[in-house]
Amino acid sequence: MTTIPFIIQAGMSTEDYQQKNSHYVKKRIDKQPAGLNFYEYRWPVKENGQVRVDAGSASFLIPNVLSIVGTEDTEALSRGIYDFSINSGLTPDEFIEHDQARILLMSHLQSLLTLGWKPYLEFHIYPRLSGKQSFQFAIEDGFYTPDPTYTPDLDEWMKLKYGGTWTFFNEKVFLEVRLRRESQFIDVNRPGVYLLTHTVLTNEAKAQSYFKGEERYKWQSLWADEIKKDKRKRYEKEVELIQQGYRINTRYVDPIIHPDDPIEPEDVEELLAIIEQHAIE
Template sequence: MSLSLHRRRLLLTAGAACAAAALVPVLCRRYRDPTSSPAITTAMASTPATIALGDPKNFDLRAPGAGIDRQPVGMYFYERNWPMKQLGRVRYLQGRRSFDIPWVSGVMGSADPDEPEQGIYSWHVTAFAMQEARIAHELARDRLFSMFRDLLMVGWRPFVEVGDPRLFGAQAVRYQLQERGGVYLDASYLPTMEQWMQINEYLPIWRFWADGVYMSVRVVDEPALRDPAVEGVYMFSITLDSEAPHFWTYFDKVEDMHRWKELIPAEMARVAATRPGKEAELRRQGYVIDENYRDPPILALGQVQGT
Protein backbone atom coordinates (compact mmCIF):
# COMPACT_ATOMS: atom_id res chain seq x y z
CA MET A 1 0.00 0.00 0.00
CA SER A 2 1.36 3.42 -0.91
CA LEU A 3 2.10 5.95 1.81
CA SER A 4 -0.58 8.31 0.53
CA LEU A 5 -3.26 5.61 0.53
CA HIS A 6 -2.16 4.35 3.94
CA ARG A 7 -2.21 7.90 5.31
CA ARG A 8 -5.68 8.66 4.04
CA ARG A 9 -7.00 5.36 5.38
CA LEU A 10 -5.53 6.11 8.79
CA LEU A 11 -6.78 9.67 8.84
CA LEU A 12 -10.29 9.10 7.56
CA THR A 13 -10.93 6.15 9.83
CA ALA A 14 -9.03 7.90 12.67
CA GLY A 15 -7.55 4.59 13.75
CA ALA A 16 -9.07 1.36 14.94
CA ALA A 17 -10.35 2.92 18.13
CA CYS A 18 -12.63 5.44 16.47
CA ALA A 19 -16.17 5.31 15.18
CA ALA A 20 -15.35 5.68 11.52
CA ALA A 21 -18.90 6.22 10.40
CA ALA A 22 -19.20 9.26 12.62
CA LEU A 23 -15.77 10.68 11.87
CA VAL A 24 -15.58 10.43 8.11
CA PRO A 25 -18.33 12.98 7.35
CA VAL A 26 -16.79 15.46 9.79
CA LEU A 27 -13.29 15.06 8.39
CA CYS A 28 -14.58 15.29 4.83
CA ARG A 29 -16.23 18.59 5.71
CA ARG A 30 -12.94 19.79 7.15
CA TYR A 31 -11.04 18.91 3.97
CA ARG A 32 -13.54 20.05 1.37
CA ASP A 33 -12.05 23.51 0.93
CA PRO A 34 -8.44 23.92 2.14
CA THR A 35 -8.75 27.71 1.95
CA SER A 36 -11.94 28.03 3.94
CA SER A 37 -12.01 29.18 7.55
CA PRO A 38 -12.73 26.58 10.27
CA ALA A 39 -16.40 25.79 10.55
CA ILE A 40 -16.25 23.37 13.46
CA THR A 41 -15.27 24.18 17.01
CA THR A 42 -14.93 21.38 19.51
CA ALA A 43 -14.78 21.41 23.28
CA MET A 44 -12.86 18.95 25.42
CA ALA A 45 -14.60 16.83 28.02
CA SER A 46 -13.59 18.06 31.48
CA THR A 47 -13.29 14.75 33.32
CA PRO A 48 -10.56 12.50 31.94
CA ALA A 49 -10.98 8.83 31.27
CA THR A 50 -8.18 6.70 32.69
CA ILE A 51 -6.49 3.75 31.02
CA ALA A 52 -3.87 1.29 32.25
CA LEU A 53 -2.31 -1.94 31.10
CA GLY A 54 -2.96 -5.11 33.06
CA ASP A 55 -5.96 -5.60 35.34
CA PRO A 56 -9.15 -4.17 33.72
CA LYS A 57 -10.17 -2.91 37.17
CA ASN A 58 -7.37 -0.35 36.95
CA PHE A 59 -9.00 1.85 34.33
CA ASP A 60 -12.17 3.90 34.00
CA LEU A 61 -13.48 4.87 30.56
CA ARG A 62 -16.15 7.11 32.08
CA ALA A 63 -19.41 5.84 30.57
CA PRO A 64 -21.58 6.67 28.64
CA GLY A 65 -19.86 5.79 25.40
CA ALA A 66 -17.80 2.95 26.83
CA GLY A 67 -18.31 -0.73 26.17
CA ILE A 68 -16.78 -4.15 25.67
CA ASP A 69 -16.74 -5.68 22.21
CA ARG A 70 -16.54 -9.47 22.60
CA GLN A 71 -15.35 -10.81 19.28
CA PRO A 72 -16.27 -14.32 18.01
CA VAL A 73 -12.56 -15.17 17.85
CA GLY A 74 -12.41 -14.72 21.62
CA MET A 75 -10.81 -11.31 21.91
CA TYR A 76 -12.20 -8.56 24.13
CA PHE A 77 -11.92 -4.91 23.11
CA TYR A 78 -12.62 -2.20 25.68
CA GLU A 79 -13.71 0.90 23.79
CA ARG A 80 -14.87 4.43 24.14
CA ASN A 81 -15.40 7.08 21.47
CA TRP A 82 -16.00 10.81 21.90
CA PRO A 83 -18.00 13.03 19.51
CA MET A 84 -15.91 15.41 17.44
CA LYS A 85 -17.69 18.37 19.03
CA GLN A 86 -16.52 17.30 22.50
CA LEU A 87 -13.24 15.47 22.31
CA GLY A 88 -12.10 13.69 25.45
CA ARG A 89 -9.13 13.71 27.77
CA VAL A 90 -7.36 10.49 28.70
CA ARG A 91 -4.85 9.84 31.45
CA TYR A 92 -2.59 6.82 31.02
CA LEU A 93 -1.67 5.35 34.42
CA GLN A 94 1.75 3.81 35.02
CA GLY A 95 2.97 5.18 38.32
CA ARG A 96 5.66 7.79 37.79
CA ARG A 97 5.37 7.27 34.01
CA SER A 98 1.74 8.45 33.87
CA PHE A 99 0.78 11.17 31.41
CA ASP A 100 -2.23 12.94 29.86
CA ILE A 101 -3.51 12.99 26.28
CA PRO A 102 -5.88 15.81 25.23
CA TRP A 103 -8.36 15.98 22.34
CA VAL A 104 -8.99 12.24 22.18
CA SER A 105 -11.57 10.84 19.78
CA GLY A 106 -11.26 7.18 20.71
CA VAL A 107 -9.52 4.56 22.83
CA MET A 108 -9.44 0.79 22.51
CA GLY A 109 -7.87 -1.73 24.88
CA SER A 110 -7.21 -5.33 23.85
CA ALA A 111 -7.46 -8.38 26.09
CA ASP A 112 -7.51 -12.16 25.64
CA PRO A 113 -10.07 -13.86 27.92
CA ASP A 114 -8.10 -17.12 27.58
CA GLU A 115 -5.17 -15.41 29.34
CA PRO A 116 -6.87 -13.41 32.11
CA GLU A 117 -3.63 -13.04 34.06
CA GLN A 118 -2.32 -10.84 31.25
CA GLY A 119 -5.25 -8.43 31.46
CA ILE A 120 -5.29 -5.62 28.92
CA TYR A 121 -2.07 -5.95 26.98
CA SER A 122 -2.46 -3.06 24.53
CA TRP A 123 -4.13 0.34 24.24
CA HIS A 124 -4.66 2.36 21.09
CA VAL A 125 -5.52 6.04 21.43
CA THR A 126 -6.55 8.33 18.59
CA ALA A 127 -6.21 12.05 19.27
CA PHE A 128 -6.00 15.30 17.39
CA ALA A 129 -3.59 18.20 17.70
CA MET A 130 -6.37 20.70 18.17
CA GLN A 131 -9.88 21.51 19.30
CA GLU A 132 -10.49 23.60 16.19
CA ALA A 133 -11.20 22.33 12.70
CA ARG A 134 -7.71 23.32 11.53
CA ILE A 135 -4.41 24.20 13.11
CA ALA A 136 -1.25 26.05 12.09
CA HIS A 137 1.46 23.54 11.20
CA GLU A 138 3.95 25.08 13.61
CA LEU A 139 1.47 24.89 16.49
CA ALA A 140 0.72 21.23 15.70
CA ARG A 141 4.44 20.48 15.81
CA ASP A 142 4.92 22.40 19.06
CA ARG A 143 2.00 20.65 20.78
CA LEU A 144 3.35 17.24 19.82
CA PHE A 145 6.79 18.07 21.15
CA SER A 146 5.33 19.53 24.32
CA MET A 147 3.85 16.10 24.96
CA PHE A 148 7.21 14.52 24.14
CA ARG A 149 8.94 16.77 26.67
CA ASP A 150 6.45 15.66 29.31
CA LEU A 151 7.08 12.00 28.45
CA LEU A 152 10.85 12.38 28.69
CA MET A 153 10.54 14.26 32.00
CA VAL A 154 8.61 11.39 33.63
CA GLY A 155 11.12 8.79 32.49
CA TRP A 156 10.06 7.50 29.08
CA ARG A 157 13.13 6.75 26.96
CA PRO A 158 13.59 6.76 23.19
CA PHE A 159 13.44 3.31 21.61
CA VAL A 160 15.34 1.96 18.61
CA GLU A 161 14.52 -1.44 17.12
CA VAL A 162 17.22 -3.98 17.95
CA GLY A 163 18.34 -4.36 14.35
CA ASP A 164 18.13 -0.69 13.40
CA PRO A 165 20.97 1.85 13.39
CA ARG A 166 21.19 4.06 16.46
CA LEU A 167 20.39 7.44 14.92
CA PHE A 168 19.18 10.43 16.90
CA GLY A 169 18.57 14.13 16.44
CA ALA A 170 19.26 15.58 13.01
CA GLN A 171 20.87 12.29 11.98
CA ALA A 172 17.52 10.48 12.22
CA VAL A 173 15.75 13.23 10.29
CA ARG A 174 18.39 13.11 7.57
CA TYR A 175 17.92 9.34 7.25
CA GLN A 176 14.11 9.69 7.26
CA LEU A 177 14.23 12.10 4.34
CA GLN A 178 16.96 10.28 2.44
CA GLU A 179 15.32 6.86 2.72
CA ARG A 180 11.71 8.11 2.64
CA GLY A 181 11.01 6.65 6.08
CA GLY A 182 12.41 3.60 7.78
CA VAL A 183 13.63 4.98 11.10
CA TYR A 184 12.10 6.20 14.35
CA LEU A 185 12.63 9.87 15.03
CA ASP A 186 14.09 11.49 18.13
CA ALA A 187 11.57 12.99 20.57
CA SER A 188 14.21 15.32 22.00
CA TYR A 189 14.96 16.89 18.62
CA LEU A 190 12.59 19.64 17.45
CA PRO A 191 12.64 19.63 13.64
CA THR A 192 12.70 22.90 11.76
CA MET A 193 9.45 23.80 10.00
CA GLU A 194 11.00 22.85 6.67
CA GLN A 195 11.92 19.45 8.09
CA TRP A 196 8.50 19.09 9.76
CA MET A 197 6.64 19.58 6.50
CA GLN A 198 8.93 17.10 4.76
CA ILE A 199 8.97 14.29 7.32
CA ASN A 200 5.17 14.28 7.46
CA GLU A 201 5.17 12.87 3.94
CA TYR A 202 6.47 9.58 5.36
CA LEU A 203 4.17 8.91 8.33
CA PRO A 204 6.76 9.67 11.01
CA ILE A 205 6.89 7.55 14.16
CA TRP A 206 8.45 8.24 17.54
CA ARG A 207 9.01 5.26 19.88
CA PHE A 208 9.49 5.10 23.66
CA TRP A 209 9.86 2.50 26.39
CA ALA A 210 9.52 2.51 30.17
CA ASP A 211 9.35 -0.32 32.70
CA GLY A 212 8.46 -3.04 30.19
CA VAL A 213 5.95 -0.93 28.22
CA TYR A 214 6.51 0.16 24.63
CA MET A 215 4.83 3.21 23.12
CA SER A 216 4.62 4.43 19.55
CA VAL A 217 3.34 7.84 18.44
CA ARG A 218 2.51 8.19 14.76
CA VAL A 219 1.60 11.50 13.15
CA VAL A 220 -0.86 11.55 10.28
CA ASP A 221 -1.62 14.78 8.46
CA GLU A 222 -3.84 15.53 5.48
CA PRO A 223 -1.63 15.84 2.36
CA ALA A 224 -4.04 18.24 0.64
CA LEU A 225 -3.40 20.69 3.48
CA ARG A 226 0.38 20.28 3.63
CA ASP A 227 1.04 23.90 2.73
CA PRO A 228 2.72 26.30 5.19
CA ALA A 229 0.29 29.02 4.12
CA VAL A 230 -2.79 26.89 4.86
CA GLU A 231 -3.77 25.50 8.27
CA GLY A 232 -3.74 21.72 8.43
CA VAL A 233 -5.38 18.77 10.19
CA TYR A 234 -3.27 16.43 12.30
CA MET A 235 -4.09 13.14 13.98
CA PHE A 236 -1.89 11.44 16.58
CA SER A 237 -2.10 7.65 16.78
CA ILE A 238 -0.69 6.43 20.11
CA THR A 239 -0.18 2.75 20.94
CA LEU A 240 0.92 1.35 24.30
CA ASP A 241 1.95 -2.31 24.45
CA SER A 242 3.10 -4.53 27.27
CA GLU A 243 6.12 -6.75 26.61
CA ALA A 244 4.16 -9.69 25.20
CA PRO A 245 2.51 -7.95 22.20
CA HIS A 246 5.72 -6.00 21.57
CA PHE A 247 7.71 -9.21 21.16
CA TRP A 248 4.95 -11.07 19.33
CA THR A 249 5.72 -8.87 16.33
CA TYR A 250 9.02 -10.72 15.86
CA PHE A 251 7.20 -13.93 14.94
CA ASP A 252 4.87 -14.92 12.11
CA LYS A 253 3.41 -18.10 13.58
CA VAL A 254 0.83 -17.95 16.36
CA GLU A 255 2.42 -20.91 18.12
CA ASP A 256 5.74 -19.04 18.21
CA MET A 257 4.03 -16.00 19.68
CA HIS A 258 2.78 -18.14 22.55
CA ARG A 259 6.38 -19.29 23.12
CA TRP A 260 7.91 -15.84 22.81
CA LYS A 261 9.74 -15.95 26.16
CA GLU A 262 11.47 -19.14 25.09
CA LEU A 263 12.28 -18.02 21.55
CA ILE A 264 13.01 -14.31 21.91
CA PRO A 265 16.65 -14.53 23.15
CA ALA A 266 17.77 -16.27 19.96
CA GLU A 267 15.62 -14.00 17.82
CA MET A 268 17.03 -10.89 19.48
CA ALA A 269 20.58 -12.14 18.92
CA ARG A 270 19.82 -12.81 15.25
CA VAL A 271 18.29 -9.38 14.68
CA ALA A 272 20.96 -7.55 16.70
CA ALA A 273 23.66 -9.06 14.51
CA THR A 274 22.39 -6.99 11.59
CA ARG A 275 22.94 -3.63 13.32
CA PRO A 276 26.77 -3.34 13.09
CA GLY A 277 26.77 -3.69 9.30
CA LYS A 278 24.04 -1.07 8.89
CA GLU A 279 25.85 1.35 11.18
CA ALA A 280 29.19 0.81 9.43
CA GLU A 281 27.60 1.68 6.08
CA LEU A 282 25.99 4.81 7.52
CA ARG A 283 29.31 5.93 9.02
CA ARG A 284 30.80 5.71 5.54
CA GLN A 285 28.04 8.08 4.41
CA GLY A 286 28.93 10.57 7.12
CA TYR A 287 26.26 9.70 9.69
CA VAL A 288 27.03 9.90 13.40
CA ILE A 289 25.95 6.83 15.40
CA ASP A 290 24.90 7.16 19.04
CA GLU A 291 27.01 4.42 20.58
CA ASN A 292 25.71 5.23 24.08
CA TYR A 293 22.25 3.86 23.29
CA ARG A 294 21.45 0.51 24.92
CA ASP A 295 18.51 -1.73 24.09
CA PRO A 296 15.83 -2.05 26.80
CA PRO A 297 15.92 -5.01 29.20
CA ILE A 298 13.34 -7.78 28.80
CA LEU A 299 11.71 -7.81 32.21
CA ALA A 300 9.82 -11.08 31.61
CA LEU A 301 13.21 -12.79 31.30
CA GLY A 302 14.52 -11.26 34.52
CA GLN A 303 16.76 -8.74 32.80
CA VAL A 304 17.41 -5.41 34.50
CA GLN A 305 18.60 -2.07 33.16
CA GLY A 306 22.27 -2.13 32.24
CA THR A 307 22.45 -5.80 31.18
Protein backbone atom coordinates (compact mmCIF):
# COMPACT_ATOMS: atom_id res chain seq x y z
CA MET A 1 0.00 0.00 0.00
CA THR A 2 1.47 3.34 -1.06
CA THR A 3 1.16 6.44 1.08
CA ILE A 4 2.63 8.78 -1.54
CA PRO A 5 -0.09 11.20 -2.72
CA PHE A 6 -1.28 11.15 -6.31
CA ILE A 7 -0.53 14.64 -7.65
CA ILE A 8 -2.82 16.54 -10.00
CA GLN A 9 -2.88 20.08 -11.33
CA ALA A 10 -5.50 21.55 -13.66
CA GLY A 11 -3.87 21.97 -17.08
CA MET A 12 -0.83 19.80 -16.36
CA SER A 13 0.80 18.12 -19.34
CA THR A 14 0.53 14.38 -19.81
CA GLU A 15 4.30 14.13 -19.35
CA ASP A 16 4.10 15.94 -16.02
CA TYR A 17 1.17 13.77 -14.98
CA GLN A 18 3.08 10.57 -15.74
CA GLN A 19 6.33 11.75 -14.13
CA LYS A 20 4.80 13.01 -10.89
CA ASN A 21 2.75 9.83 -10.48
CA SER A 22 5.26 7.29 -11.79
CA HIS A 23 4.95 5.18 -8.63
CA TYR A 24 1.30 4.45 -9.54
CA VAL A 25 2.04 1.76 -12.11
CA LYS A 26 -1.57 0.74 -12.81
CA LYS A 27 -2.70 4.04 -14.27
CA ARG A 28 -4.73 3.63 -17.45
CA ILE A 29 -5.67 5.83 -20.40
CA ASP A 30 -9.08 5.41 -21.99
CA LYS A 31 -8.92 6.88 -25.52
CA GLN A 32 -12.38 7.63 -26.90
CA PRO A 33 -13.23 8.04 -30.63
CA ALA A 34 -14.91 11.36 -29.80
CA GLY A 35 -11.47 12.89 -29.28
CA LEU A 36 -11.18 12.73 -25.50
CA ASN A 37 -8.57 10.87 -23.49
CA PHE A 38 -9.40 9.87 -19.93
CA TYR A 39 -6.54 9.37 -17.47
CA GLU A 40 -7.82 7.04 -14.77
CA TYR A 41 -6.69 5.46 -11.55
CA ARG A 42 -8.77 3.42 -9.12
CA TRP A 43 -7.51 2.53 -5.67
CA PRO A 44 -7.83 -1.08 -4.49
CA VAL A 45 -10.74 -1.87 -2.17
CA LYS A 46 -10.02 -0.90 1.46
CA GLU A 47 -6.93 1.08 0.46
CA ASN A 48 -7.23 4.77 1.38
CA GLY A 49 -5.84 6.79 -1.48
CA GLN A 50 -4.56 10.36 -1.20
CA VAL A 51 -4.61 13.04 -3.87
CA ARG A 52 -2.74 16.33 -3.66
CA VAL A 53 -4.36 19.16 -5.61
CA ASP A 54 -1.43 21.32 -6.65
CA ALA A 55 -2.50 24.99 -6.70
CA GLY A 56 0.47 26.88 -5.26
CA SER A 57 -0.24 28.29 -1.81
CA ALA A 58 -3.84 27.02 -2.13
CA SER A 59 -2.78 23.36 -2.52
CA PHE A 60 -4.54 20.78 -0.38
CA LEU A 61 -4.74 17.04 0.23
CA ILE A 62 -7.81 14.85 -0.30
CA PRO A 63 -7.84 11.65 1.82
CA ASN A 64 -9.94 8.49 1.49
CA VAL A 65 -9.83 8.61 -2.30
CA LEU A 66 -11.57 5.90 -4.35
CA SER A 67 -10.83 6.98 -7.91
CA ILE A 68 -9.61 9.78 -10.14
CA VAL A 69 -10.28 10.71 -13.78
CA GLY A 70 -8.53 13.42 -15.79
CA THR A 71 -9.76 14.63 -19.20
CA GLU A 72 -7.70 15.66 -22.22
CA ASP A 73 -9.01 16.96 -25.56
CA THR A 74 -7.05 15.58 -28.53
CA GLU A 75 -8.15 18.62 -30.56
CA ALA A 76 -6.47 20.93 -28.02
CA LEU A 77 -3.52 19.06 -26.52
CA SER A 78 -1.86 22.33 -25.50
CA ARG A 79 -4.55 22.68 -22.80
CA GLY A 80 -3.14 19.63 -21.04
CA ILE A 81 -5.35 17.58 -18.72
CA TYR A 82 -7.81 20.38 -18.10
CA ASP A 83 -10.35 18.65 -15.86
CA PHE A 84 -9.88 16.25 -12.94
CA SER A 85 -12.60 14.53 -10.91
CA ILE A 86 -11.62 12.90 -7.62
CA ASN A 87 -14.10 10.64 -5.82
CA SER A 88 -13.62 10.00 -2.12
CA GLY A 89 -15.32 9.23 1.15
CA LEU A 90 -15.51 11.60 4.10
CA THR A 91 -13.85 8.95 6.29
CA PRO A 92 -12.19 5.57 5.63
CA ASP A 93 -15.46 3.87 6.64
CA GLU A 94 -18.46 3.60 4.35
CA PHE A 95 -21.02 4.60 6.99
CA ILE A 96 -20.91 7.85 8.93
CA GLU A 97 -23.26 9.65 11.32
CA HIS A 98 -25.02 12.49 9.52
CA ASP A 99 -23.92 15.06 12.07
CA GLN A 100 -20.30 13.95 11.74
CA ALA A 101 -20.60 14.26 7.96
CA ARG A 102 -21.94 17.81 8.38
CA ILE A 103 -19.06 18.82 10.66
CA LEU A 104 -16.36 17.22 8.51
CA LEU A 105 -17.61 18.68 5.24
CA MET A 106 -18.06 22.22 6.56
CA SER A 107 -14.65 22.08 8.23
CA HIS A 108 -13.12 21.08 4.90
CA LEU A 109 -14.89 23.85 2.99
CA GLN A 110 -13.81 26.47 5.49
CA SER A 111 -10.22 25.22 5.36
CA LEU A 112 -10.31 25.90 1.60
CA LEU A 113 -11.31 29.49 2.32
CA THR A 114 -8.35 29.80 4.70
CA LEU A 115 -6.04 28.62 1.91
CA GLY A 116 -7.30 31.39 -0.37
CA TRP A 117 -10.05 29.73 -2.39
CA LYS A 118 -12.93 32.16 -3.02
CA PRO A 119 -16.61 31.23 -3.24
CA TYR A 120 -18.02 31.22 -6.76
CA LEU A 121 -21.62 31.73 -7.89
CA GLU A 122 -22.43 30.59 -11.41
CA PHE A 123 -23.24 33.45 -13.77
CA HIS A 124 -26.33 31.50 -14.84
CA ILE A 125 -29.04 33.23 -12.82
CA TYR A 126 -27.45 32.43 -9.44
CA PRO A 127 -28.31 35.25 -7.01
CA ARG A 128 -25.72 36.72 -4.64
CA LEU A 129 -26.87 35.42 -1.28
CA SER A 130 -24.89 34.73 1.87
CA GLY A 131 -25.20 33.18 5.30
CA LYS A 132 -28.36 31.40 6.38
CA GLN A 133 -30.37 32.80 3.48
CA SER A 134 -28.02 31.21 0.96
CA PHE A 135 -28.55 27.83 2.58
CA GLN A 136 -32.30 28.37 2.68
CA PHE A 137 -32.28 29.09 -1.05
CA ALA A 138 -30.11 26.01 -1.72
CA ILE A 139 -32.70 23.85 0.04
CA GLU A 140 -35.41 25.31 -2.21
CA ASP A 141 -33.41 25.36 -5.44
CA GLY A 142 -31.50 22.08 -5.23
CA PHE A 143 -28.58 23.26 -7.41
CA TYR A 144 -27.57 26.52 -5.78
CA THR A 145 -24.09 26.96 -4.29
CA PRO A 146 -24.58 28.05 -0.66
CA ASP A 147 -22.21 30.27 1.31
CA PRO A 148 -19.37 28.02 2.62
CA THR A 149 -18.79 30.33 5.58
CA TYR A 150 -22.22 29.37 6.94
CA THR A 151 -22.40 26.14 8.94
CA PRO A 152 -25.94 24.71 8.82
CA ASP A 153 -27.48 22.99 11.80
CA LEU A 154 -28.35 19.29 11.52
CA ASP A 155 -31.97 19.97 10.54
CA GLU A 156 -30.89 22.25 7.68
CA TRP A 157 -28.23 19.74 6.66
CA MET A 158 -30.76 16.94 6.31
CA LYS A 159 -33.04 19.16 4.22
CA LEU A 160 -30.39 19.08 1.50
CA LYS A 161 -32.12 15.94 0.32
CA TYR A 162 -29.31 14.41 -1.72
CA GLY A 163 -26.39 16.59 -0.67
CA GLY A 164 -25.00 19.88 -1.95
CA THR A 165 -22.43 21.57 -4.17
CA TRP A 166 -19.97 24.33 -3.26
CA THR A 167 -17.84 26.02 -5.93
CA PHE A 168 -14.61 28.02 -5.53
CA PHE A 169 -12.03 29.76 -7.69
CA ASN A 170 -8.38 30.64 -7.20
CA GLU A 171 -6.48 32.59 -9.82
CA LYS A 172 -6.91 30.45 -12.98
CA VAL A 173 -8.41 27.35 -11.38
CA PHE A 174 -11.96 26.40 -10.43
CA LEU A 175 -12.89 23.85 -7.80
CA GLU A 176 -16.28 22.20 -7.34
CA VAL A 177 -16.92 20.23 -4.16
CA ARG A 178 -19.97 18.03 -4.59
CA LEU A 179 -21.39 15.92 -1.76
CA ARG A 180 -23.97 13.23 -2.46
CA ARG A 181 -25.94 11.35 0.17
CA GLU A 182 -27.19 7.86 -0.68
CA SER A 183 -30.98 8.11 -0.82
CA GLN A 184 -31.60 4.83 1.03
CA PHE A 185 -29.71 6.12 4.08
CA ILE A 186 -31.48 9.41 4.89
CA ASP A 187 -32.78 8.57 8.38
CA VAL A 188 -31.16 11.14 10.67
CA ASN A 189 -31.09 8.58 13.49
CA ARG A 190 -29.09 6.04 11.48
CA PRO A 191 -25.66 6.33 9.81
CA GLY A 192 -25.55 7.55 6.22
CA VAL A 193 -23.37 6.95 3.18
CA TYR A 194 -21.77 9.94 1.45
CA LEU A 195 -19.68 10.34 -1.71
CA LEU A 196 -17.50 13.41 -2.09
CA THR A 197 -16.36 14.57 -5.55
CA HIS A 198 -13.78 17.31 -6.10
CA THR A 199 -13.68 18.61 -9.67
CA VAL A 200 -10.66 20.76 -10.51
CA LEU A 201 -10.58 22.54 -13.86
CA THR A 202 -8.90 25.41 -15.66
CA ASN A 203 -10.41 28.83 -16.35
CA GLU A 204 -10.83 27.97 -20.01
CA ALA A 205 -12.54 24.66 -19.28
CA LYS A 206 -14.94 26.44 -16.94
CA ALA A 207 -15.68 29.10 -19.55
CA GLN A 208 -16.28 26.49 -22.25
CA SER A 209 -18.79 24.70 -20.01
CA TYR A 210 -21.24 27.55 -20.64
CA PHE A 211 -21.40 26.66 -24.35
CA LYS A 212 -22.31 23.62 -26.42
CA GLY A 213 -20.84 21.89 -29.46
CA GLU A 214 -18.48 23.86 -31.67
CA GLU A 215 -19.34 27.03 -29.76
CA ARG A 216 -17.10 25.74 -26.97
CA TYR A 217 -14.06 26.44 -29.15
CA LYS A 218 -15.27 29.99 -29.92
CA TRP A 219 -16.10 30.90 -26.33
CA GLN A 220 -13.91 34.01 -26.24
CA SER A 221 -15.86 35.73 -29.04
CA LEU A 222 -19.20 34.69 -27.52
CA TRP A 223 -18.37 35.42 -23.88
CA ALA A 224 -19.55 39.04 -23.59
CA ASP A 225 -23.04 38.40 -25.00
CA GLU A 226 -23.48 35.28 -22.86
CA ILE A 227 -22.47 37.01 -19.62
CA LYS A 228 -24.63 40.06 -20.30
CA LYS A 229 -27.64 37.79 -20.78
CA ASP A 230 -26.89 35.73 -17.69
CA LYS A 231 -26.14 38.65 -15.39
CA ARG A 232 -29.43 40.25 -16.39
CA LYS A 233 -31.13 37.00 -15.29
CA ARG A 234 -29.20 37.16 -12.02
CA TYR A 235 -30.38 40.70 -11.28
CA GLU A 236 -33.97 39.85 -12.20
CA LYS A 237 -33.84 36.85 -9.87
CA GLU A 238 -32.40 38.97 -7.05
CA VAL A 239 -35.25 41.48 -7.36
CA GLU A 240 -37.71 38.59 -7.27
CA LEU A 241 -36.06 37.24 -4.10
CA ILE A 242 -36.04 40.67 -2.46
CA GLN A 243 -39.83 40.58 -2.66
CA GLN A 244 -39.66 37.33 -0.65
CA GLY A 245 -37.52 38.90 2.08
CA TYR A 246 -34.02 38.04 0.89
CA ARG A 247 -31.11 40.46 1.08
CA ILE A 248 -28.37 40.60 -1.55
CA ASN A 249 -24.63 40.36 -0.99
CA THR A 250 -23.49 43.11 -3.37
CA ARG A 251 -19.93 42.74 -2.05
CA TYR A 252 -19.56 39.47 -3.96
CA VAL A 253 -17.00 39.79 -6.78
CA ASP A 254 -17.09 37.56 -9.88
CA PRO A 255 -13.77 36.10 -11.07
CA ILE A 256 -11.94 37.45 -14.10
CA ILE A 257 -12.20 34.77 -16.79
CA HIS A 258 -12.16 36.77 -20.04
CA PRO A 259 -9.97 39.81 -20.84
CA ASP A 260 -13.12 41.97 -21.06
CA ASP A 261 -14.34 41.05 -17.57
CA PRO A 262 -16.05 42.42 -15.58
CA ILE A 263 -18.89 42.62 -18.10
CA GLU A 264 -22.26 44.16 -17.26
CA PRO A 265 -25.53 44.19 -19.24
CA GLU A 266 -27.09 47.42 -20.50
CA ASP A 267 -30.19 49.06 -19.08
CA VAL A 268 -30.21 47.40 -15.67
CA GLU A 269 -29.97 50.60 -13.62
CA GLU A 270 -33.49 50.21 -12.23
CA LEU A 271 -32.82 46.63 -11.15
CA LEU A 272 -29.50 47.55 -9.56
CA ALA A 273 -31.09 50.44 -7.66
CA ILE A 274 -33.64 48.07 -6.10
CA ILE A 275 -30.91 45.56 -5.27
CA GLU A 276 -28.71 48.20 -3.64
CA GLN A 277 -31.58 49.26 -1.39
CA HIS A 278 -31.82 45.69 -0.10
CA ALA A 279 -28.13 44.85 0.10
CA ILE A 280 -26.51 43.28 3.13
CA GLU A 281 -25.01 46.06 5.23
